[in-house]
Amino acid sequence: MCIGYRPAIIVAMLLAVALLFSGCGGESGPEAGGRLIVGNNTDVASLDPHMATDLYTVRVCDQIFDTLVRLDFDGNYAGSLAESWTIADEGRVWEFTLREDVLFHDGEPLTARDVEFSFARIMDPEVESPRRGDLAGVEEIVTDPEDDRIVTVRLTEPNGAFLSTLLNIYIVPQHGVEELASEPFGSGPFSLEEWVPEERIVLAAFEDYWGDRPLLDELVFRPIPEVSTRVVELETGGIHLMDEVPGEDLERLEAMEEIGVSSAVGSNYSVLALNLEREPFDDPMVRSAIAHAVDKQRLVDVVYPGTAVVAEGPLPPNSWSYDGNYSGHPFDLERAANFMEESTRPDGFSVELMISEGERMERGAVLLQSMLGEIGIDVTISSQEWGTFLQRLIARDYDMLRVAWTTDPDPDALIYSLLHSGSEMLNFTRYHNSDVDSLLDAGRRETDVERRAEIYREVQSIVVAEAPMVYLLHENRVVAHRSSVHDFAPHLTGAFYFQNNFGARTWMQED
């Protein structure tokens, strides 16, 4: 009897092993198909990409529309609609060659005329695009009626950072401009299927996308404003992916088998800014004392465990201008105390620290309060709602404030407007140094990347030494997703890429 059963057992075991392997095979390779649901913070304001400014709108537009160039995951420029480009006349003239095979979702080809039209539309005062200021330096766009692929942009001034501007300039179809506000179509990897305001935006893979067709069949954006609700939806499978995960949920989510967490250093920095128009911050000794008194590592460890890195200066580690050997002010209480003693306020002083509302900002402020207390600075924390905070910042109605600055990783975007004395509105510390001004101008004019990197490193060392603001940390872009989502990487700008020509090719397993 027993012998009779043996072959059956062996067959069963072989079958089990075979099943196991076939299962593994399915899991290791990308699978086509599936529907990925993203939990977004708000509904889009409009799907007309020339009207978009907020991240939550832009990240949906990014799926439907394309730009001439994009930033790859390492922060380098990658051609998207533009196959290549050349710079002439010392950075005044930029000539782009478009890809040959680009179709809009309606099947019409994308040509140089659409690019010219998109620039003209943004620059048209009647359209009132919030992106109009970005193209203020454009003198004219030239296309050749005989050539569908060449677009030449002439600038009024040389601009080495012009590609950075183009990251936000979406190319829309000239023949589809009427539909932009309601049923837009572009040339991106996904096309719009359905938009139910405040409920969902459903996108479908575009079969004739110029790159590889997305592996996902469907992509859905669901606006869920309350972050705790978003987290529960992720845990229960109502959504597959979200970002801006609250610090207190991160550890729990990371420990869950069905959830994965991944992060990338963002192109941003968080500063403790000092109002140089107010005493005693006009005294460089006081500023140096503060810079040495702040223990950045402790701030990161306590408030941003695993979600930020210490900043030495304004240049984040993912910028080509970053210098790994550079270090700014080390935490040194003794030196801080010495600076205080030599300053105009040896006995300390009282000051208000303004922050915007938020759990991390508030916890960070308490830490800064105790750190500055060590050198006799008595800090009162004032937490403001975002709109009020912005208003007071621009009006320079503050002593000391903590703010995060987020742009694309070109150093011109990262630092020019905060430090140049000609920047009326955003130089809110009122920092003025003519050497820095001319370096920043030179950096903007220069088109050679190596030379630009040197210029910005020099700016960094001057500014860190003079300390109109203390560079605290660079925050990571943290994304939490269901384990069924594969090959998704957070992008340094906060964009969501599911399919592109520089490595994004997200796919889904059955959840």
Added chain:
Amino acid sequence: MVTSFALRRGLMALPILIGVSLLVFVLARVVPGDPALIATGLERADAEELARVAERLGLNRPLPVQYADYLGDLLRGDLGESLRYRRPVTELIFERLGATLELAGVAFVVAALVGIPLGVVSAVRRGLPDWLAALVAVGGMSVPAFWLGLLLILLFSLHLGWFPASARGGSLVAALGAVFAGGGLHPLLRSVSHLVLPAVALAAPTAGLLARMTRSGMMDVMGEDYILAARSRGIPERSIVYRHALKNALIPVVTVAGLFLGRLIGGAVILETIFAWPGVGRLAVLAVRRRDYAVVQGTALLVAAGFVLINAGIDLLYARLDPRIRYD
């Protein structure tokens, strides 16, 4: 008689609505924060762009002029254009109004179905049942709706997995229509499963209040002579409580039912954000944060108009409930 009363109430509503429009107009602008600055974001703030937006919204003109213009547009039924969406505010509101009315309406029914019986039990069965009912009622009244909402999500979505945590599962009215048209129960189940948690969270404070009011109304009425007379005629207690007493005990409750509906719409503003419910409240909350003045004013005015309308309607209903009330 009734027509002229309705007309008078309508005329009375006008100054109220104008007052509300002025109040909201001023409040929106007293709060610091530049709409253009918030819209463009700090990193892209640019003096020229801010000036352009201020010009477009007319924010650089004197406040009284701005208000006069606003009032003029309002009388023509124009609530203005949203800064964020660049669409007429009326359009934005009407897209979302159905969802809000559905949530508030269902919550109202839930509150009545729970609150009134709870109040009756409380009044009739003294001792432990009364004590328990009071605990539930006062608890429901004192718990902030947003906190209860989050708690319900954690318990029933995350831990038990009974209901979805957020979003609307399609229109309830459409789902009911589908049932009658032979479309099956599936859409209805979907719609209801999404409605349960937000409706319960929204209904709880009102149910508590209703229970307390019904209880005191019942206790007053139960002491009246006609109840004693009914008892002496041997009418069963159950019939006395539900047919004779409750009807009269509910008159003061109906008086403030309009206020309850107002409370529900106010509560919906917060709960819609928590439950990602696609209604007017979410629009309003985001608009306040973004200083989208036209939307803030439009949504506030809408709620006020609804309030006034419901209360006028209830005044008209009185005569039916209580013949002693006349429209003089």
